[in-house]
Amino acid sequence: xxxKNITFNDIARYTHFSKTTISRYFNNPDSLTLENQKxxxxxxxxxxxxxxxxxxxxxxxxxxxxxxxxxxxxxxxxSQMLNQILSTYExxxxxxxxxxxxxxxxxxxxxxxxxxxxxIEGIIVLSHTISSxxxxxxxxxxxxIEREDRYTSSVNTDNYMGGAQATGLLCKNGCDILIHVNSxxxxxxxxxxxIQGFLDICREHGLEHELILTDLGTSHSxxxxxxxxxxxxxxxxxxxxxxxIFMSNDTYANILLNLIFQKYGRFPEDYRIxxxxxxxxxxxxxxxxxxxxxxxxxxAREAMALLVAQMNERKKRNPSPLPAPIHKVVTPVxxxxxxxx
Amino acid sequence: xxxKNITFNDIARYTHFSKTTISRYFNNPDSLTLENQKxxxxxxxxxxxxxxxxxxxxxxxxxxxxxxxxxxxxxxxxSQMLNQILSTYExxxxxxxxxxxxxxxxxxxxxxxxxxxxxIEGIIVLSHTISSxxxxxxxxxxxxIEREDRYTSSVNTDNYMGGAQATGLLCKNGCDILIHVNSxxxxxxxxxxxIQGFLDICREHGLEHELILTDLGTSHSxxxxxxxxxxxxxxxxxxxxxxxIFMSNDTYANILLNLIFQKYGRFPEDYRIxxxxxxxxxxxxxxxxxxxxxxxxxxAREAMALLVAQMNERKKRNPSPLPAPIHKVVTPVxxxxxxxx
Numbered sequence: 001x002x003x004k005n006i007t008f009n010d011i012a013r014y015t016h017f018s019k020t021t022i023s024r025y026f027n028n029p030d031s032l033t034l035e036n037q038k039x040x041x042x043x044x045x046x047x048x049x050x051x052x053x054x055x056x057x058x059x060x061x062x063x064x065x066x067x068x069x070x071x072x073x074x075x076x077x078x079s080q081m082l083n084q085i086l087s088t089y090e091x092x093x094x095x096x097x098x099x100x101x102x103x104x105x106x107x108x109x110x111x112x113x114x115x116x117x118x119x120i121e122g123i124i125v126l127s128h129t130i131s132s133x134x135x136x137x138x139x140x141x142x143x144x145i146e147r148e149d150r151y152t153s154s155v156n157t158d159n160y161m162g163g164a165q166a167t168g169l170l171c172k173n174g175c176d177i178l179i180h181v182n183s184x185x186x187x188x189x190x191x192x193x194x195i196q197g198f199l200d201i202c203r204e205h206g207l208e209h210e211l212i213l214t215d216l217g218t219s220h221s222x223x224x225x226x227x228x229x230x231x232x233x234x235x236x237x238x239x240x241x242x243x244x245i246f247m248s249n250d251t252y253a254n255i256l257l258n259l260i261f262q263k264y265g266r267f268p269e270d271y272r273i274x275x276x277x278x279x280x281x282x283x284x285x286x287x288x289x290x291x292x293x294x295x296x297x298x299x300a301r302e303a304m305a306l307l308v309a310q311m312n313e314r315k316k317r318n319p320s321p322l323p324a325p326i327h328k329v330v331t332p333v334x335x336x337x338x339x340x341x
Numbered sequence: 342x343x344x345k346n347i348t349f350n351d352i353a354r355y356t357h358f359s360k361t362t363i364s365r366y367f368n369n370p371d372s373l374t375l376e377n378q379k380x381x382x383x384x385x386x387x388x389x390x391x392x393x394x395x396x397x398x399x400x401x402x403x404x405x406x407x408x409x410x411x412x413x414x415x416x417x418x419x420s421q422m423l424n425q426i427l428s429t430y431e432x433x434x435x436x437x438x439x440x441x442x443x444x445x446x447x448x449x450x451x452x453x454x455x456x457x458x459x460x461i462e463g464i465i466v467l468s469h470t471i472s473s474x475x476x477x478x479x480x481x482x483x484x485x486i487e488r489e490d491r492y493t494s495s496v497n498t499d500n501y502m503g504g505a506q507a508t509g510l511l512c513k514n515g516c517d518i519l520i521h522v523n524s525x526x527x528x529x530x531x532x533x534x535x536i537q538g539f540l541d542i543c544r545e546h547g548l549e550h551e552l553i554l555t556d557l558g559t560s561h562s563x564x565x566x567x568x569x570x571x572x573x574x575x576x577x578x579x580x581x582x583x584x585x586i587f588m589s590n591d592t593y594a595n596i597l598l599n600l601i602f603q604k605y606g607r608f609p610e611d612y613r614i615x616x617x618x619x620x621x622x623x624x625x626x627x628x629x630x631x632x633x634x635x636x637x638x639x640x641a642r643e644a645m646a647l648l649v650a651q652m653n654e655r656k657k658r659n660p661s662p663l664p665a666p667i668h669k670v671v672t673p674v675x676x677x678x679x680x681x682x
Binding site: 065072073074076079080082083086087089090095096097098099100102107111114115118220251254255258261262265266280281283284285286287 | 406413414415417420421423424427428430431436437438439440441443448452455456459561592595596599602603606607621622624625626627628
């Protein structure tokens with residue numbers, strides 16, 4: 001028993017208004033008196049009207065859809081960021097079309113083209129595959145998070161500050177030698193700030209330090225093997241010295257901590273470790289370790305606010321485009337646990 | 342410099358076909374000869390026509406949108422499942438509107454109502470808040486995963502098999518006493534199978550066993566405190582016995598392993614541990630531990646296939662509804678690592 005769809009004609013007949021008036025109720029309600037709005041609203045209830053949003057989109061061009069492009073859902077950082085962005089539904093009412101890129105640039109580009117055909121209102125990009133120059137050329141409200149952002153508005157963690165915080169903590173823990181292990185990050189990505197922050201603090205305070213730029217691999221077993229080599233080299237080079245090690249993320253910090261703990265059956269006094277991200281592993285590890293936490297909820301909120309402002313501007317009669325991309329940075333939070341207090 | 346939208350009128354004028362013919366090209370191309378299809382296709386390229394999918398949806402009712410409702414993105418199980426479902430885009434072309442429930446039943450219900458207004462074609466539900474009876478009443482192609490599913494089609498892990506596999510492995514490791522720690526799962530949820538599998542194998546083989554049904558809490562620190570109490574009780578009760586412990590998930594198995602490793606500085610011979618889920622923590626732990634892995638890729642693929650079959654049926658002239666919900670089970674995979682080989 002399928003229910004018949006209620007049309008604008010039905011509502012017009014029931015209320016004795018013209019079809020144009022009914023259409024105006026849906027697309028520009030403020031052009032009607034409050035009394036007439038009320039009459040139509042009551043009629044909708046009486047007729048058991050189910051809104052067809054697709055028809056409405058066609059009338060006013062507002063889909064209330066936002067696209068999200070993320071690189072993967074394996075890293076906790078991305079799944080938490082997605083979680084926080086999706087939860088803005090309660091604030092703004094935007095629905096999210098989510099796509100996971102998995103480094104496949106051509107599929108990602110095809111997906112974005114599809115989204116544009118669906119007349120989505122805006123897009124948030126966390127993946128790294130498509131340049132900010134190309135993203136900007138789509139001529140759509142757009143915000144990037146924690147990636148190359150020369151031509152796009154963006155929200156990023158203050159990575160420089162995070163690197164400085166981690167280094168400062170190791171310094172305060174009386175380490176004789178400070179070490180930062182990272183991959184060879186390109187200077188134009190926000191994450192490069194961690195390296196810069198480490199180097200600046202060490203140089204400013206005249207601290208003995210070593211920067212190890214090496215690819216620790218993509219699989220877990222590979223990362224263990226390579227971290228073991230780094231650890232062996234450090235033990236040989238800095239015997240008897242208290243070694244303060246700032247790892248580029250919590251996954252690698254955990255691997256290092258496990259290797260040390262397995263070797264000594266405990267966490268020895270001549271090591272201090274700080275990770276980055278405050279991902280669950282930092283508290284689930286054999287002993288909870290110190291880390292630099294990104295304020296993922298704040299980043300998500302700021303990104304959405306930046307996007308909503310652009311989307312609202314587009315709905316004006318004479319929208320003025322952004323004169324230049326807006327870049328926001330969010331301060332990270334140092335979390336002190338057992339490995340560096 | 343905004344580009345003018347190309348309309349059906351423009352295409353008709355360019356090709357000298359009627360507007361009806363152009364409309365048929367988009368909505369029922371097979372009603373045109375191949376030659377005429379080619380002429381129109383060429384015209385679209387020449388005119389730089391950008392498809393407006395919203396208009397097309399209105400014409401043929403196919404949005405190509407599927408809704409996904411997940412409880413949270415904190416648990417790795419859900420983020421991996423979401424990842425696998427989203428990656429079916431390349432196979433089926435469906436775009437996904439994703440919503441995270443976070444246990445808020447009324448917001449979840451409101452979101453689903455919105456999705457229905459957007460004429461989505463189907464929905465996949467992983468959250469537990471809304472009963473399968475209510476979900477079935479939406480009269481929409483729908484599949485649930487790993488939750489109560491009396492009135493809905495579903496895909497679940499064979500939890501009974503998983504419980505039996507874990508128990509069998511502990512038995513083979515020469516344990517004197519088998520212990521299963523779980524929360525008081527309701528018998529109608531799929532996860533109850535783990536308890537049943539454990540009990541049946543123990544009884545069948547006449548093994549000494551203990552079932553501990555207790556809430557280990559929601560926060561990590563709470564879980565540590567409560568697991569410590571469980572461990573203390575087991576150490577007092579089964580001194581000198583080899584204890585084979587099957588934990589209900591990897592998060593709790595890791596906590597138990599950490600407590601034991603911290604106490605002894607190693608993993609002692611009189612313990613054997615098996616977790617459930619094969620989440621990253623099972624390999625990132627102080628020693629990689631044995632676990633029962635769910636085939637998340639298979640579950641996601643089966644769920645999508647089940648949904649696509651229902652959605653395709655709806656597009657037929659005389660769709661026949663499913664006579665009864667279809668329930669599929671996917672076999673789990675036992676993964677042997679250092680804590681039980």
